[in-house]
Amino acid sequence: MEVVIRQHEQQCGVTAADIIADAVACGATTLGLATGSSPLSVYRELIRRHRKGGLTFADVQAFLLDEYVGLPPGHPQSYAHVIRAEFTDHVGIASDRVHSPDGIAEDIFGAAQAYDALITDAGPIDVQLLGIGANGHIGFNEPGDELASRTHRVKLADSTRRDNAGLFAGDISKVPREALSMGMGTILKAATVILIATGERKAQCVEQMVHGAVTPRLPASFLQLHRDVELYLDHSAASRLSPRSRP
Numbered sequence: 001m002e003v004v005i006r007q008h009e010q011q012c013g014v015t016a017a018d019i020i021a022d023a024v025a026c027g028a029t030t031l032g033l034a035t036g037s038s039p040l041s042v043y044r045e046l047i048r049r050h051r052k053g054g055l056t057f058a059d060v061q062a063f064l065l066d067e068y069v070g071l072p073p074g075h076p077q078s079y080a081h082v083i084r085a086e087f088t089d090h091v092g093i094a095s096d097r098v099h100s101p102d103g104i105a106e107d108i109f110g111a112a113q114a115y116d117a118l119i120t121d122a123g124p125i126d127v128q129l130l131g132i133g134a135n136g137h138i139g140f141n142e143p144g145d146e147l148a149s150r151t152h153r154v155k156l157a158d159s160t161r162r163d164n165a166g167l168f169a170g171d172i173s174k175v176p177r178e179a180l181s182m183g184m185g186t187i188l189k190a191a192t193v194i195l196i197a198t199g200e201r202k203a204q205c206v207e208q209m210v211h212g213a214v215t216p217r218l219p220a221s222f223l224q225l226h227r228d229v230e231l232y233l234d235h236s237a238a239s240r241l242s243p244r245s246r247p
């Protein structure tokens, strides 16, 4: 894992945006995108460069990591809606080139399989952008006794639902109990993985991700198995890393 530490969240975003912009300029056509607050600085910077001119996403297809089960795509907190509002609509990626698992399919199992097949057909994903949950989840791969490799239905951890309740007017009862998520196997097939983590709350899971054992108890630890993972951290998120792993 390559660790890049910056003073502020915004600087993490700018540095990570360099990698994505270079990849797209060099012909990358498939991007894996994450929601949550962590990637926002990356999206802001990519939007800025697109508006300034010179950075086009005309050939790009985007694949979302995950989606809540039961929220229609127009719901303000459905990830399909969020990614358009925060990124893809602002850089000219047409909505039919922005893909996400179908959280309102009658056949959720079939929808998960269909999503993996779509990624396999278009992929491999050139650059996969990730955040990390405070409990070490990636996408919605929650800690447990075992991990699913491919896109699958997930029961959300109570802590994750609490963490996300702020986006549902602070009402945890409004946070869906389930989601569809790419599996760690799907994620690890990406050519390059970029993870952004900022703030003290992420320091412990970042430490375990980098220094701990590879275990389904901390899904992010599986990123140790990938040969091109870049971690963009601010000083707070990196505060528990051993000096040896710091650049």
Ligand code: GLP
Binding pocket: 034, 035, 036, 037, 038, 039, 065, 066, 130, 131, 132, 133, 134, 137, 138, 139, 140, 160, 164
């Ligand atoms: C959600 C998303 C994850 C994201 C995580 C952390 O659970 N499904 O993809 O990484 O939240 O969010 P944040 O970046 O806001 O801390």
